[in-house]
Amino acid sequence: MNSLVGQRLWKWKLVAGLLTIVVGAIVLAWPGPTILVASTLFGVYLLVSGLAELFGAFALPGSAGTRVLLFISGALSLVLAIMSFRHFGDGYAVLLLSLWIGIGFIFQGVSAAAIGVSESDLPGRGWYIAAGIISVLAGLVVLVWPFDSIAVLTLAAGICLVIIGITQIVHALQNRKHGKTAQKTIDEVSNRLAA
Numbered sequence: 001m002n003s004l005v006g007q008r009l010w011k012w013k014l015v016a017g018l019l020t021i022v023v024g025a026i027v028l029a030w031p032g033p034t035i036l037v038a039s040t041l042f043g044v045y046l047l048v049s050g051l052a053e054l055f056g057a058f059a060l061p062g063s064a065g066t067r068v069l070l071f072i073s074g075a076l077s078l079v080l081a082i083m084s085f086r087h088f089g090d091g092y093a094v095l096l097l098s099l100w101i102g103i104g105f106i107f108q109g110v111s112a113a114a115i116g117v118s119e120s121d122l123p124g125r126g127w128y129i130a131a132g133i134i135s136v137l138a139g140l141v142v143l144v145w146p147f148d149s150i151a152v153l154t155l156a157a158g159i160c161l162v163i164i165g166i167t168q169i170v171h172a173l174q175n176r177k178h179g180k181t182a183q184k185t186i187d188e189v190s191n192r193l194a195a
Helices: 002-029 035-059 064-086 091-119 125-144 150-194
Strands: none
Touching: 002 035, 002 150, 035 064, 035 091, 035 150, 064 091, 091 125, 125 150
């Protein structure tokens, strides 16, 4: 059942991965002069990822703990996105946003790692764990240097977004593969039963 759901959702995961890589590449290409643009892009990223996590909390099969973590992470991402759009252009808001982004990365990382650890039948669960650990590390870097080094935030976030995007693409392709295998097995069983 999980493979079939993954088969249907792999395209969305692939698009999310590609968009995440694009946002990370943009942040890495122009770290200094585009802090305001980066904060807006992070707001968009947090909005999209928050909506996807909330959708996953209600639509995807999984344990209650997994669904609760997805819901908390998604809700936090939405709150941070709204705050980033509300205070656009305010220098203090950019610095405050660095704290929120650090906390958001930590929550998303813990959620991803917990899903990877708790869902033993999840395809590509190692990628969830890896992305979770990287996200937690990026969040810690941001929290350690929130005011002194907005450039560290930009660099860490850009690298983190590129790596997360790559893992999302790999996971999407693995979901596609597992979904095709599951569908092939279902078709073979159906043909045998029909014969």
